[in-house]
Amino acid sequence: MSLNCLRLVCHSIKKPPVFHLSYSPSSYSSSPAVLVSMSYSKELAAAKKAASLAARLCQKVQKALLQSDVQSKNDKSPVTVADYGSQALVSSVLQQEIPADFSLVAEEDSKDLRKDGGQEIVERITKLVNDSITSDGSYNVTLSTEDVIKAIDSGRSEGGSQGRHWVLDPIDGTKGFLRGDQYAIALALLDGGKVVLGVLACPNLPLTSISAPDQHSPNNEVGCLFFAEVGGGTYMQPLDGSSAVKVQVTAVENPEEASFFESYEAAHSMHDLSSLIAQKLGVKAPPVRIDSQAKYGALSRGDGAIYLRFPHKGYREKIWDHAAGCIVVTEAGGVVTDAAGKPLDFSRGNYLDVDTGIIVTNQKLMPFLFNAVRESIKEKAASLSRRIDVGICWERQLT
Numbered sequence: 001m002s003l004n005c006l007r008l009v010c011h012s013i014k015k016p017p018v019f020h021l022s023y024s025p026s027s028y029s030s031s032p033a034v035l036v037s038m039s040y041s042k043e044l045a046a047a048k049k050a051a052s053l054a055a056r057l058c059q060k061v062q063k064a065l066l067q068s069d070v071q072s073k074n075d076k077s078p079v080t081v082a083d084y085g086s087q088a089l090v091s092s093v094l095q096q097e098i099p100a101d102f103s104l105v106a107e108e109d110s111k112d113l114r115k116d117g118g119q120e121i122v123e124r125i126t127k128l129v130n131d132s133i134t135s136d137g138s139y140n141v142t143l144s145t146e147d148v149i150k151a152i153d154s155g156r157s158e159g160g161s162q163g164r165h166w167v168l169d170p171i172d173g174t175k176g177f178l179r180g181d182q183y184a185i186a187l188a189l190l191d192g193g194k195v196v197l198g199v200l201a202c203p204n205l206p207l208t209s210i211s212a213p214d215q216h217s218p219n220n221e222v223g224c225l226f227f228a229e230v231g232g233g234t235y236m237q238p239l240d241g242s243s244a245v246k247v248q249v250t251a252v253e254n255p256e257e258a259s260f261f262e263s264y265e266a267a268h269s270m271h272d273l274s275s276l277i278a279q280k281l282g283v284k285a286p287p288v289r290i291d292s293q294a295k296y297g298a299l300s301r302g303d304g305a306i307y308l309r310f311p312h313k314g315y316r317e318k319i320w321d322h323a324a325g326c327i328v329v330t331e332a333g334g335v336v337t338d339a340a341g342k343p344l345d346f347s348r349g350n351y352l353d354v355d356t357g358i359i360v361t362n363q364k365l366m367p368f369l370f371n372a373v374r375e376s377i378k379e380k381a382a383s384l385s386r387r388i389d390v391g392i393c394w395e396r397q398l399t
């Protein structure tokens with residue numbers, strides 16, 4: 001595949017180089033850390049470009065989906081096409097912009113596309129990707145179906161603690177996408193196992209706070225691009241490319257004044273546990289339930305104060321569901337940990353090993369939140385074991 005004739009209109013924000021601690025592989029054991037200047041501005045510009053293009057592709061598919069009749073709304077193929085199309089597009093743009101040592105950890109692979117009947121879908125994806133590239137005018141290139149399959153499969157990297165790896169969820173929140181609600185294109189870069197930049201494209205997120213629906217921008221404009229580089233803060237700009245503003249998490253210190261986000265889907269997070277935590281904190285506002293990492297974006301600009309995520313037993317969190325969101329919130333002054341207070345570790349391959357769930361808030365509220373989370377988890381476990389005991393008693397009485 002060749003993506004030549006580059007005419008990229010770059011819109012990166014000029015920032016001073018960031019200084020942070022960089023360890024040579026051997027220094028993981030004992031040698032002292034070396035202070036080096038490290039800027040990821042080229043990578044950030046490429047990531048913003050890739051995620052914005054993918055967002056446009058997804059918007060086009062979602063619009064067609066929502067205008068279609070009821071029968072085709074039950075058909076999952078539009079989201080399939082948009083999911084693969086988004087991954088192929090992001091992968092192609094990144095390989096063009098930053099070709100050296102390309103490594104991508106992404107949600108999709110082409111296994112299902114190679115099955116019977118897959119060819120027609122690959123052709124639809126290829127047309128969609130080519131249309132998106134041409135309509136943007138940045139690249140003069142046409143991809144073949146084979147190019148598209150290769151671009152999708154270049155996302156098979158395992159990640160890890162060494163070197164650089166892009167991490168992509170091509171459509172985070174597929175349920176929201178199908179409903180016509182929130183979804184996100186989430187792209188991050190790992191360097192030495194740490195997230196060093198993240199971009200969240202949220203095509204349906206209002207440009208103004210979702211916690212103040214009466215203060216919507218004129219015309220209820222939607223479409224936000226959040227981006228963050230380690231040490232450089234978090235910014236948000238409209239997906240149409242106009243100027244960016246720096247964002248900050250809320251300064252709320254009183255838990256009673258906090259509001260919280262959680263998954264729209266009860267199958268993705270235990271709403272009863274969140275409600276118990278909110279009760280302990282004295283939170284008065286009802287939960288704000290939205291899909292995808294748009295929750296991290298909204299939190300980074302202070303729309304709410306807390307994000308609670310407690311998957312049901314047995315679910316393992318993937319790195320592409322949190323990498324971009326995590327840096328977007330932490331660079332905006334927030335804190336992201338698991339329910340035991342440990343920071344998320346993105347260096348262990350595709351999965352995150354989290355204790356019980358993920359909690360997000362600002363520095364001031366975190367101690368209150370952490371205590372409420374620990375107490376609530378203990379209470380829930382106790383009531384569960386009481387119910388099991390009662391169940392065993394009943395069983396004994398019946399047998």
Ligand SMILES: Nc1ncnc2c1ncn2[C@@H]1O[C@H](COP(=O)(O)O)[C@@H](O)[C@H]1OP(=O)(O)O
Nearest residue numbers: 173174263264265267268291292311312315321
């Ligand atoms: N059973 C589950 N528990 C928790 N998260 C899930 C579950 N099934 C899917 N997910 C993931 O939750 C994310 C969306 O979370 P939310 O509902 O908070 O927006 C998606 O990445 C989705 O994965 P997938 O992308 O494979 O559908």
Ligand SMILES: [Mg+2]
Nearest residue numbers: 169172173321
């Ligand atoms: Mg996802």
